[in-house]
Amino acid sequence: MDSSFAALWTSLLPIGRDRTTGGYRRFAWTDADMACREWFRDQAASRGLDVEQDRNGNLWAWWGSPGRDAVVTGSHLDSVPDGGAYDGPLGIVSAFAAIDVLRQRGVRPSLPIAVVAFSDEEGARFGVACVGSRLLTGQLSGERARALRDADGFTLAETLTKAGVDHAAIGRDDDALSRIGTFVELHVEQGRGLVDLDRPVGVATSIWPHGRWRFDFTGEANHAGTTLPDDRRDPMLTFASTVLAARTAVEGNDARATFGRVLVDPNGTNAIPSAVTGWLDARARNETTLDDVVADIGAAAAASGESDRVGVAVTSESYTTVTDFDPALRDGIATLIDHAPLLPTAAGHDAGILATAGVPTAMLFVRNPTGVSHSPAEHAEEADCLAGTDALAAVLADLACR
Ligand code: HGY
Ligand code: MN
Ligand code: MN
Numbered sequence: 125m126d127s128s129f130a131a132l133w134t135s136l137l138p139i140g141r142d143r144t145t146g147g148y149r150r151f152a153w154t155d156a157d158m159a160c161r162e163w164f165r166d167q168a169a170s171r172g173l174d175v176e177q178d179r180n181g182n183l184w185a186w187w188g189s190p191g192r193d194a195v196v197t198g199s200h201l202d203s204v205p206d207g208g209a210y211d212g213p214l215g216i217v218s219a220f221a222a223i224d225v226l227r228q229r230g231v232r233p234s235l236p237i238a239v240v241a242f243s244d245e246e247g248a249r250f251g252v253a254c255v256g257s258r259l260l261t262g263q264l265s266g267e268r269a270r271a272l273r274d275a276d277g278f279t280l281a282e283t284l285t286k287a288g289v290d291h292a293a294i295g296r297d298d299d300a301l302s303r304i305g306t307f308v309e310l311h312v313e314q315g316r317g318l319v320d321l322d323r324p325v326g327v328a329t330s331i332w333p334h335g336r337w338r339f340d341f342t343g344e345a346n347h348a349g350t351t352l353p354d355d356r357r358d359p360m361l362t363f364a365s366t367v368l369a370a371r372t373a374v375e376g377n378d379a380r381a382t383f384g385r386v387l388v389d390p391n392g393t394n395a396i397p398s399a400v401t402g403w404l405d406a407r408a409r410n411e412t413t414l415d416d417v418v419a420d421i422g423a424a425a426a427a428s429g430e431s432d433r434v435g436v437a438v439t440s441e442s443y444t445t446v447t448d449f450d451p452a453l454r455d456g457i458a459t460l461i462d463h464a465p466l467l468p469t470a471a472g473h474d475a476g477i478l479a480t481a482g483v484p485t486a487m488l489f490v491r492n493p494t495g496v497s498h499s500p501a502e503h504a505e506e507a508d509c510l511a512g513t514d515a516l517a518a519v520l521a522d523l524a525c526r
Contacts, residue, residue: 129221129513130506136163136213140203147206147500152244152255153181153287160201160213164241167220173239178300179293180259181243181284187223188236193305195524196238197222197516200245200256200474207246208502210312214490214509216241218310222517229517233524235305242474249274251336251403252442257474261481262296269294301481306453306523309475310488310516312504316495317467324511327458328449328487332470333414334407335443339366339383339425342435345390345398359400360388362425362434369424370404373417379408380470381417403441407470411446447476450484457486460522461515464488471497488515 140148140156150156161183168175168185175185184190199215219239226233243256250272258264270281270291281291318326341359363386370381382405389399404421408414422438429436458464467489479485490504490512504512 127221127510127513128224129217129510132167132217132220133509135167136160136217137209139163141209142206145206145500148203148209149205150201150203150207151249152202153283154249157202158287161241164201164216168239171220171223173223177289178260179290179295179297180256181287181289181294182256182260182300183241184300185220185239186236187238188233190238190303191236192303194236194238194303195233195520196240196304196307197309197520198238198240198242199309199311200242202244202246202248204246204248204498206500207498208312208496208500210492210502210504211314211497212245212311214312214504214512215310218490218509218513218516221513222520225513225517226521231521231525233521234526235524237520237524238303245474247336247442250280253336253444253472254474254477255280257477259294260297260301261477263477263480266291266295301483304478304483307475307478307483307485308457308488308516308519308523309473309485310490310512311473312497312502313489313492314469314471314495314497316492318465318489318491319493319495321465323465324491324508325461325515326465326467326489326491327454327461328469328475328489329454329466330449330468331444331447331472331476332407332409332468333411333444333446334405334470334472335414335418336441337404337406337418338439338441339363339402339404340435340437340439341366341400341402341425341429342437343396343398343400343432346396348394348396351396356396357433358396359432359434360397362428362432362436363400363402365428365432366402366421366425369428370406370421373420373424377408377413377417379406379413379417381406381421444472444476445480447479449475449479449486453484453486456522457488457519461488461518464515486519488512488519
């Protein structure tokens with residue numbers, strides 16, 4: 125059976141790739157993201173699928189008339205800074221390729237099938253992850269979303285207007301939501317679970333609870349050479365202690381805590397900073413552990429701030445509760461696709477947002493030989509991607525041919 129996977133994959137690969145690092149910078153509503161959206165429309169059009177952009181900027185390509193009980197598959201096209209090629213796009217390329225497989229086999233679904241590209245899953249530009257699916261399900265209000273700002277000070281409202289999206293209309297979309305009968309997201313695995321199990325494809329059991337917190341450290345700018353150590357109010361020092369506290373807080377816990385983004389003001393080599401802002405990404409196997417870890421880090425930051433005479437303010441920017449995927453759907457899918465193994469993940473996904481909103485949802489993972497993700501080194505072998513496409517095609521046929 126011919127597969128269209130390679131052609132789809134190759135056509136998307138150059139968009140938004142940085143020549144120096146080889147990583148992707150497909151941030152929401154930038155030129156690279158708009159080019160990815162154009163690619164999506166072209167791929168849908170070449171397959172005779174009708175495309176619509178919903179009120180929240182998510183793209184849908186329909187095989188069959190949009191309607192209730194639709195079998196929806198897809199993922200996201202945006203990336204983290206210098207992200208890999210697979211996180212997100214693999215789910216969308218595999219979705220189009222799976223439709224091609226079904227058509228080649230002469231499958232005639234009785235339910236509509238849709239491919240969806242959710243907007244701004246990574247939150248790399250405006251700070252909140254899964255903006256498109258959170259708006260769709262009402263887990264993020266239009267009011268809060270409109271006010272989100274990027275690093276250049278542009279609000280999401282201004283950005284949407286520039287992209288031709290009516291920002292006044294964003295928010296929970298019951299019409300779009302009520303059409304989804306089932307959602308299945310295929311994703312590259314962001315770990316080595318499938319490598320250890322020696323299997324190309326797996327099925328998700330759950331997503332760890334996770335969130336993002338902004339830590340603002342406020343001190344006093346002063347001269348790097350002439351200011352005595354005891355006279356300093358150095359927020360970098362407090363930040364550094366807090367980063368170490370994050371490492372300590374996860375010791376012995378099934379938890380992760382990462383400061384991966386930092387802003388320093390005024391950011392001069394020979395000046396003590398006046399302010400440092402760091403963003404904490406924290407995750408854990410359960411919510412009690414997550415809450416304890418974040419509380420420990422906050423307490424450590426406050427204690428260091430007191431001894432350093434530095435102000436500390438912690439703001440929660442997003443929080444996602446634990447997601448347990450629909451057990452019957454999950455087990456049925458695993459049986460259908462060659463008794464694929466079941467595994468949890470600590471990565472967030474639009475599938476988790478939909479599951480939390482009550483949509484029957486499942487996820488397929490495709491083996492990642494190194495487990496590396498959110499990096500240009502992220503990878504999946506083509507044979508495994510084809511196995512993923514075949515598995516997805518089998519799942520879509522099973523769900524849509526009732
Ligand atoms: O950050 C995450 O967990 C996901 O990759 N968006
Ligand atoms: Mn990601
Ligand atoms: Mn992803």
